[in-house]
Amino acid sequence: MYVVHTALTKTSRMSKKILEVKNLTMDFGGVRALGGVDLDVKGGEIVALIGPNGAGKTTFFNCVTGIYYPTKGDILLHTPGRQKPKSLKGLKPNQVTVAGLARTFQNIRLFSQMTVLENVMIGRHCRTKAFIFGALFRTKSTRQEEKEIIDYSYSILEKVGLADLANEYSKNLPYGAQRRLEIARALATDPLLLLLDEPAAGMNPQETNELVTLIQNISSGGQSILLIEHDMKLVMTLSERIFVMDYGRKIAQGTPDEIRNNQEVIKAYLGEELDA
Amino acid sequence: MLMDFDYFRELFFSGLTRGAIYALIALGYTMVYGIIGLINFAHGEIYMIGAFTAFIAATIFSILGFPALAIIILAGVCAVIWSASYGYTIEKIAYKPLRHAPRLSPLISAIGMSIFLQNYVLLAQTSDFLPFPALIPDFDFMEPYAHIVGSTDVVILATTTVIMIILTFIIKYTKVGKAMRATAQDRTMATLVGINVNRIISATFIIGSSLAAVGGLLIASHIGQINFYIGFIAGIKAFTAAVLGGIGSIPGAVLGSVILGLTESFATGYVSSDYEDVFAFSLLVLILIFKPSGILGKADNQKV
Numbered sequence: 001m002y003v004v005h006t007a008l009t010k011t012s013r014m015s016k017k018i019l020e021v022k023n024l025t026m027d028f029g030g031v032r033a034l035g036g037v038d039l040d041v042k043g044g045e046i047v048a049l050i051g052p053n054g055a056g057k058t059t060f061f062n063c064v065t066g067i068y069y070p071t072k073g074d075i076l077l078h079t080p081g082r083q084k085p086k087s088l089k090g091l092k093p094n095q096v097t098v099a100g101l102a103r104t105f106q107n108i109r110l111f112s113q114m115t116v117l118e119n120v121m122i123g124r125h126c127r128t129k130a131f132i133f134g135a136l137f138r139t140k141s142t143r144q145e146e147k148e149i150i151d152y153s154y155s156i157l158e159k160v161g162l163a164d165l166a167n168e169y170s171k172n173l174p175y176g177a178q179r180r181l182e183i184a185r186a187l188a189t190d191p192l193l194l195l196l197d198e199p200a201a202g203m204n205p206q207e208t209n210e211l212v213t214l215i216q217n218i219s220s221g222g223q224s225i226l227l228i229e230h231d232m233k234l235v236m237t238l239s240e241r242i243f244v245m246d247y248g249r250k251i252a253q254g255t256p257d258e259i260r261n262n263q264e265v266i267k268a269y270l271g272e273e274l275d276a
Numbered sequence: 277m278l279m280d281f282d283y284f285r286e287l288f289f290s291g292l293t294r295g296a297i298y299a300l301i302a303l304g305y306t307m308v309y310g311i312i313g314l315i316n317f318a319h320g321e322i323y324m325i326g327a328f329t330a331f332i333a334a335t336i337f338s339i340l341g342f343p344a345l346a347i348i349i350l351a352g353v354c355a356v357i358w359s360a361s362y363g364y365t366i367e368k369i370a371y372k373p374l375r376h377a378p379r380l381s382p383l384i385s386a387i388g389m390s391i392f393l394q395n396y397v398l399l400a401q402t403s404d405f406l407p408f409p410a411l412i413p414d415f416d417f418m419e420p421y422a423h424i425v426g427s428t429d430v431v432i433l434a435t436t437t438v439i440m441i442i443l444t445f446i447i448k449y450t451k452v453g454k455a456m457r458a459t460a461q462d463r464t465m466a467t468l469v470g471i472n473v474n475r476i477i478s479a480t481f482i483i484g485s486s487l488a489a490v491g492g493l494l495i496a497s498h499i500g501q502i503n504f505y506i507g508f509i510a511g512i513k514a515f516t517a518a519v520l521g522g523i524g525s526i527p528g529a530v531l532g533s534v535i536l537g538l539t540e541s542f543a544t545g546y547v548s549s550d551y552e553d554v555f556a557f558s559l560l561v562l563i564l565i566f567k568p569s570g571i572l573g574k575a576d577n578q579k580v
Contacts, residue, residue: 065468067464067468092467093464093467093468094467094468094470094471094472094473097467097468097469097470098470102468102469103468105465109462109464109465111457111458111461111462111465112461113457113461114454114457114458114461118454121451121454122454122455122458122466122469122471123469123470125451125454125455125469125470125471126469126470126471127470128451146451149451185469186469188469189469189470
């Protein structure tokens with residue numbers, strides 16, 4: 001009964017675009033936080049969005065996930081099996097999640113008063129049907145559905161290596177584990193595209209290495225990922241393509257090698273040389 | 277002064293019954309506060325409307341010649357449906373448009389709604405006290421214990437207990453309950469995992485109003501008369517109970533209600549019935565001085 005997008009394997013994946021952002025512009029009063037950014041993610045790909053602090057990366061995520069309503073531009077999601085792409089512009093965050101985008105946050109936002117398992121189950125919420133009447137009368141389909149949610153949530157917890165801690169309160173987890181739980185909760189919504197906002201922020205090298213392995217595992221199942229990250233080693237290791245932003249504009253895009261040697265990018269990060 | 281044990285027991289059960297009714301109303305306050313951080317002052321009116329609906333429905337069904345048990349159940353169902361639709365509508369009209377306004381605005385809106393509903397019922401019905409039929413029959417098997425606890429008290433306590441168990445189950449184990457807790461903890465994040473927050477808020481109002489309607493039916497049947505003003509006093513008392521137990525906390529609302537009910541009952545029985553409210557509100561003042569977050573309330577640490 002679930003649409004399992006992750007069924008595409010790495011080898012058989014289509015290189016069709018799944019997310020297409022066109023000319024995305026966001027003004028806060030007189031301040032232009034995003035000035036016409038274009039970006040696209042293909043099926044099964046890991047794409048990174050990088051840039052100095054204040055470049056507009058998180059604003060970009062907030063526009064795409066419906067937290068902000070962009071001033072101009074469009075966000076198109078190509079759902080497999082559908083002819084026309086769906087525009088996400090103007091949808092509420094919960095509708096964007098249902099459409100197939102899931103995200104994590106730069107600062108962890110777990111439901112701290114809930115257990116690890118419940119945090120993942122809540123992510124499953126949007127893919128199931130039962131509402132209050134089913135819950136009250138315990139219909140057969142509701143019980144069946146609840147069992148499926150629990151099984152599915154456990155399988156995701158196993159994937160991120162948290163199955164042993166399922167009944168622990170999420171606030172009691174170590175930092176690295178909380179990050180992985182956020183990813184698990186996002187995965188539970190069965191997204192077409194997973195958005196990770198600085199997943200390695202605040203992690204020690206050991207935790208970062210584990211995270212790289214985790215992201216690679218998720219990606220090898222065919223999951224498309226768009227990530228914001230400052231850890232360049234992580235970005236260069238994981239990404240197939242990189243978009244670079246500065247002052248709300250896209251200044252470069254390409255493979256890790258192309259980006260590494262791009263003069264614009266070096267300038268944005270290190271400043272211009274003053275030899276004249 | 278009488279200190280015999282039977283008298284004590286009588287006061288104890290009457291306090292417990294009172295507490296059970298307060299709990300049914302207090303839960304609505306505490307659930308709504310937990311989710312949208314609003315003191316829903318119109319909640320007492322929902323309870324009053326529940327009592328009126330039950331009154332009208334019971335009259336109609338008894339004219340139609342239904343048996344006693346059918347009357348009480350049908351009147352209860354009518355009261356729940358009608359009050360729940362009021363709760364739902366009030367939220368849509370008076371609170372939803374103010375979701376992003378400063379905290380004071382929805383509070384004023386709630387007080388306005390409360391006054392409006394009181395006057396609406398005053399105009400539509402009457403300002404007189406209406407005699408409410410004793411819907412709960414005296415059970416034969418209760419006969420030997422009748423001097424300690426009446427049939428009505430037993431029905432009220434049993435109904436409240438069952439409702440609490442169902443509510444706890446809903447909140448702890450069902451999807452709706454999880455979504456409610458998630459919304460209470462972090463509304464933005466809840467939408468980002470795909471929860472339709474508006475629907476969850478509506479569900480909260482519907483559940484809270486249904487509980488208040490059951491409370492209205494039970495207490496009206498217990499006391500035997502209703503008028504348009506009963507919601508105000510009951511609402512203030514239930515609000516006190518919710519604050520006493522720690523507003524936002526569901527077990528807190530129940531505990532606070534029971535403590536309040538017992539305090540009132542013993543104060544009335546051993547001191548004077550004139551001081552009933554004095555004791556109730558002195559208790560509130562003491563709790564607020566020594567533990568402002570309430571008995572089971574947590575310090576406000578994660579509301580941003």
